[in-house]
Amino acid sequence: MSTATQTLDARGMNCPLPILRTKKALTDLAKGDTLAVVATDPGSLKDMQAFCKQTGNELVSSSENQGEFAFLIRKS
Amino acid sequence: MGANETGLAASFDQTLFNQWFDERFETRMAERDAAHVPSLAIIATKGTLDWAYPPFILASTAGALGWDVSVFFTFYGLELLKKDLHLEISPLGNPSMPMRMPFGPQWLKNVNWHIPNVVMAGVPGFEKVATGLMQQTVKSKGVASIDELRDACLEADAKLYACQMTVDLFGYSQDDFIPEIAGWIGAASFLPQAQKSDVCLFI
Numbered sequence: 026m027s028t029a030t031q032t033l034d035a036r037g038m039n040c041p042l043p044i045l046r047t048k049k050a051l052t053d054l055a056k057g058d059t060l061a062v063v064a065t066d067p068g069s070l071k072d073m074q075a076f077c078k079q080t081g082n083e084l085v086s087s088s089e090n091q092g093e094f095a096f097l098i099r100k101s
Numbered sequence: 102m103g104a105n106e107t108g109l110a111a112s113f114d115q116t117l118f119n120q121w122f123d124e125r126f127e128t129r130m131a132e133r134d135a136a137h138v139p140s141l142a143i144i145a146t147k148g149t150l151d152w153a154y155p156p157f158i159l160a161s162t163a164g165a166l167g168w169d170v171s172v173f174f175t176f177y178g179l180e181l182l183k184k185d186l187h188l189e190i191s192p193l194g195n196p197s198m199p200m201r202m203p204f205g206p207q208w209l210k211n212v213n214w215h216i217p218n219v220v221m222a223g224v225p226g227f228e229k230v231a232t233g234l235m236q237q238t239v240k241s242k243g244v245a246s247i248d249e250l251r252d253a254c255l256e257a258d259a260k261l262y263a264c265q266m267t268v269d270l271f272g273y274s275q276d277d278f279i280p281e282i283a284g285w286i287g288a289a290s291f292l293p294q295a296q297k298s299d300v301c302l303f304i
Contacts, residue, residue, distance in 0.1 A: 039245075
């Protein structure tokens with residue numbers, strides 16, 4: 026988490042806000058930069074995979090820990 | 102002339118040609134798919150707080166995915182493009198709408214209040230109360246406000262079109278609406294856009 030270029034706290038947000046905020050945060054990053062996102066929306070697990078696949082960004086990792094979902098995305 | 106034709110026919114291998122064509126076709130189609138930007142066209146016709154969500158959620162999400170988005174707001178849907186949004190919700194005649202308290206202890210929040218239609222229709226201000234409770238629920242569940250989703254659509258360059266006929270019909274003024282409206286158009290202008298879209302929804 027601490028190695029990411031930028032972090033985004035999307036906890037407490039519901040669909041589609043985590044995706045919209047992620048998109049916004051990625052816009053400000055340069056190619057190759059990483060974004061760490063933490064969310065509580067259970068739908069974000071599938072949504073983030075679909076978002077990365079569709080936008081061509083790399084979902085480096087995703088994990089769940091006690092109802093919190095953590096994602097690491099590399100901008101491409 | 103006759104000899105050339107015979108030569109060509111003799112050197113032409115149908116099987117090889119078919120194989121070459123199939124491979125080439127696959128490559129070309131893959132290139133075309135990769136370069137294709139998906140598009141979404143929505144016709145938004147409802148102007149209540151609950152029905153405001155589907156078009157804006159889908160349009161903003163499609164925008165975040167990099168799609169080309171256009172939404173045509175017509176009839177009551179035009180309400181969603183007003184500068185000042187005063188969207189309300191009515192539980193009257195909507196038996197699917199859960200009526201739950203957004204506050205209080207959990208046991209109270211779990212109660213689904215079955216209020217008779219005659220009460221909903223007869224109590225003055227019932228819709229105002231229902232709208233207030235809905236707004237509170239939206240907030241406490243971390244769901245975006247309509248303003249927020251509309252802004253996200255505009256940031257993603259979604260084209261929001263207003264139906265000019267509805268403006269005339271309901272006696273609105275163009276000044277009542279947000280200045281970002283992409284155009285004041287009619288069905289004949291929107292249909293060709295909808296025709297070319299990959300996803301077209303009527304909401």
